[in-house]
Amino acid sequence: MNSETACGTDIAVVGATGKTGKAVVAALEGRATVRQLSRTALDHPIDLDTGEGLKAAFTGCTGVYFIAPNLHPDEPAALRRALEAASEAGVDHVLYHSVAWPYSPRMPHHLDKARCEDDLRAFASRHEMRWTILQPCAYTQNFESILTGESTDLVVPYSTESKFSFVSLGDVAEVAARILLAAEEHHGATYELGGPEAMSVGDVVRLTGEMTSRSVAVEQLDVAQWMHTFGQSLGVDGRARLGAMFEFYDDRDFLAGGMVTKALLGRDPTPVRALIRGL
Numbered sequence: 001m002n003s004e005t006a007c008g009t010d011i012a013v014v015g016a017t018g019k020t021g022k023a024v025v026a027a028l029e030g031r032a033t034v035r036q037l038s039r040t041a042l043d044h045p046i047d048l049d050t051g052e053g054l055k056a057a058f059t060g061c062t063g064v065y066f067i068a069p070n071l072h073p074d075e076p077a078a079l080r081r082a083l084e085a086a087s088e089a090g091v092d093h094v095l096y097h098s099v100a101w102p103y104s105p106r107m108p109h110h111l112d113k114a115r116c117e118d119d120l121r122a123f124a125s126r127h128e129m130r131w132t133i134l135q136p137c138a139y140t141q142n143f144e145s146i147l148t149g150e151s152t153d154l155v156v157p158y159s160t161e162s163k164f165s166f167v168s169l170g171d172v173a174e175v176a177a178r179i180l181l182a183a184e185e186h187h188g189a190t191y192e193l194g195g196p197e198a199m200s201v202g203d204v205v206r207l208t209g210e211m212t213s214r215s216v217a218v219e220q221l222d223v224a225q226w227m228h229t230f231g232q233s234l235g236v237d238g239r240a241r242l243g244a245m246f247e248f249y250d251d252r253d254f255l256a257g258g259m260v261t262k263a264l265l266g267r268d269p270t271p272v273r274a275l276i277r278g279l
Contacts, residue, residue, distance in 0.1 A: 011180050012037055012058050012091075014046070014082060015067040019141070020097065023173035024065055031181060035061060048078040054085035061089065063180045067097035068116075071238045075112045076119055083123045093130040093183035095176060096120050100137045100165075100192050100256040106248045109241045117190070130187040132179050137194045137256035140166040140272050143204055146216055149278040155219045157226035158249035160202040165194030165256045168270035175264045194256030196269045204272055211276050223247060 009032040015021040016036035028034050037044045037057050046053040048068065058064060064086050068075045079096070086094055101107075102114035117133055124131040145151035172193055179186045199207075205216045221229070223243045231239050248254075261269040 009033065009063070009181065010035065010061040012044075012061040012064045014038075014048070014064060015069065015097075016041065018067065018069070020067050020169065020172070021065075023169050024067075024176045027170075027173040027177035028180065031177065048072075048081060051081035051085060054082055055089050058086050058089035058091050061091055063093040063095065063183055064091050065095045065097070065176060065180060071109055071234070071241050072112075073235075073237045075109070076115045079116045080119055080123070083120065083127075083129075087123075087127045087129060091129070093132070093180070093187070094120065094124065095132045095134065095179055095183075097176070098133050098135045100135045100194065101254065102135065104248065107241075107245050109245070130183050132183070132186045132188075133190040134172065134176060134179075135190065135192040135256070136172045137165045137167050137192075138254060139169045139172070140195065140204075140270075140275055141169045142166075143201070144275075146205065146208060147272075147276045149212065149214055152214060153217050153219075154201070154205065155221055155226070155230070156201055157221050157223045157246040159200075159251070160205075160218055160220055161200045162249050162251075163198040163200050163253035163255060165198055165254075165258065166204070166272055167193050167195040167256070167258075167261060168275065171195075171261060171265060171270050175261065178264065191260050191264065192256045193261045193264075194258045194269070195261070196258045196271050198253070198255055199272060207273060208276050211273065212278050214278070223250075 011032045012035040013021050013025050014037045016025055017038040025034050035044050037046050044057040046057055098113045102110050104110040120131050205218050223246045227239055258269045
């Protein structure tokens, strides 16, 4: 099955109200019937913490795309509930949204995703379910306000010169859509998704300035200062997980190759410069 012949396929998108879920829904538009699932969804409300609503929401779907809420305190348990419901509902394929470098002991929420990957493979093997895993690097769109000119100030709690393989959210969503519409071709695959180049936040800011003549002020705060200013809405667990990630970024790069992204898209991944606006 390919994306040109898959119309009528029902796909459930868990986490459809988040920025990644919205992008996947948009990429599937006109190519499949999409059930947009979230805690606040009117048609298909679900609760990942209890499993309520999951089986009913999955019934009749051939595939499920699963992305957990950011910094979920127990993502493995949430995924297990979703897998059990998917199996009971007769779902054929689950696409799990993980992260590049899931086995990174210094980042607890990455380790949770490593556990999720292992749980998915084991569950799918026992229940004869197809599975695929995506491991995207950091999104270019994390700096969208700078790229579009909406903001000219940037504050980060890690080194502005640490390198990332920034990948476009649109590219990740398109890859997800293609996989969901051709599950058999991607069964058993784990794909690390990076962008076409390694760039630091400083590089992004400098490139934006060169291309637009906009001046962007960049400030690096230590993690405690950043949390005090921007992390007050997070719980204790969320602050600990996010802080560990920032400390990880502060003294090392976070890179992922772009060749897999290119192969799955059938074109070069979108570079940062292509997302800069106001030229």
